[in-house]
Amino acid sequence: MHNILLNAEVLVFDLDGTLYDGTEHYDYYASQLEKEVDVRYLESFRNDYEQMKKNNHILSIGKVYDSKNDYVLTLDPLTLTISEVHTWDGKLVDKNQLDDSYIQSFSLTEPFIPIGDGWWLPLVTSYHYGARDVWHCYDKTKEFMSTEQFKIPQIKGLIEGLHAIKDTKKLVLLTNSDRADVTRLLKILNLDNLFHLELTDGNKPLETEKHLKHIMNLYNVKPEEVVSVGDNFINEIAPALKLGMHGVYITDQSFKQISPTLSIIPKLDMLFE
Structure with missing residues (x-):
């Protein structure tokens, strides 16, 4: 078992994209979304989505999509401030061409859409078209x-x-999915009745810090005794690191080691080897 788990008192897990594998549901979602795209752009929609899955598109997991200006934003992973702005076709936008307030007033609310996991790739592609x-x-x-x-x-x-x-440890589920969906999925996964606390409709990332502070107070633990595990850096990992917790980020993409309390693994099963 990974050392980060052995030293923890509370483990906080995401659900979608974390506690089960596979991409079939993302592709099915894309097949439904393409029905909403004008036939003139259908081929481009499909091509862009396929390129994203191969990490060959400017839009990728971890970026933010500006649905108003059709920009793709790269954020500093810890401060979550804008570091680069690109057009949809990958051209770098000179920050001097942007209004000062664009950078300074940025927040993870509409029209900005964080691309936290595979659900968001086909969705924002449909928005673009x-x-x-x-x-x-x-x-x-x-x-x-x-x-x-x-x-x-x-x-x-x-x-x-x-x-x-x-x-020996408190297991917490913190997810944006609703209660009915969570109950159904946990039963299918044979994970029902395993978690000491299930927080649904979490409204991450806007309320992640609030939930994590509540968990610390509930179990009377220090930040360094909590580990947040998930596949969405913005939703689950950045807020935990900010509070002094440990984070386990599940990604098969290259990612810079930005904190001594961050562990990066390509698959969740590595935690339990």
């Missing part, structure tokens, strides 16, 4: 995920690993 009011596509994808056609790939060693530590 003019689609709007597409949340029914997400609902349809969730319905698909509840059918027998969809098989959630289980993470090797996860169930056994959590059972091995649940009596």
Whole structure:
């Protein structure tokens, strides 16, 4: 088991993209979203999404999409301030051409959309090509995920690993998914009744710090005794590092080691080896 878990008192896990593997549901979501795109842009939509999955597009997980100006923003991973601005086709925008308030007043609220995981890639691509009011596509994808056609790939060693530590450490689930979806997924994953606390509809990243502080107060622990585990740096990891907690960032992309309390792993099963 990873040393970072052995020394922790509380482990906070994300759900979607963290506690189960696979990308089939993202592709299904893209297939629903493309129905909302004008036929003139359909080929471009598909091509951009495929390039994103290969990390060959300026828009990637960890970036922020400005849906008003159609910009792709690169953030400083710790301060979450804008470091670079690009156009959709990858051209660097001179900051001197931007209004001073654009950089200074930036926040993770509309029209800015953090690209935290694979759900957001097809969504913002549909926005770029003019689609709007597409949340029914997400609902349809969730319905698909509840059918027998969809098989959630289980993470090797996860169930056994959590059972091995649940009596000595507090296990917390903090997710943006709603209660009904969480209950259904945990049952499918055989992870129901494993977590001491389940926080749903979390409104991350805007309320991540609030939730983490609540968890510390609830279990009377210090920041260094808490580990936040997730695949979304903006949602789960940056707020934890800011509070002095440990973070385990799950990503298969190259990422700079920016903090001694940050661990970067390509797959969650490495935590339980």
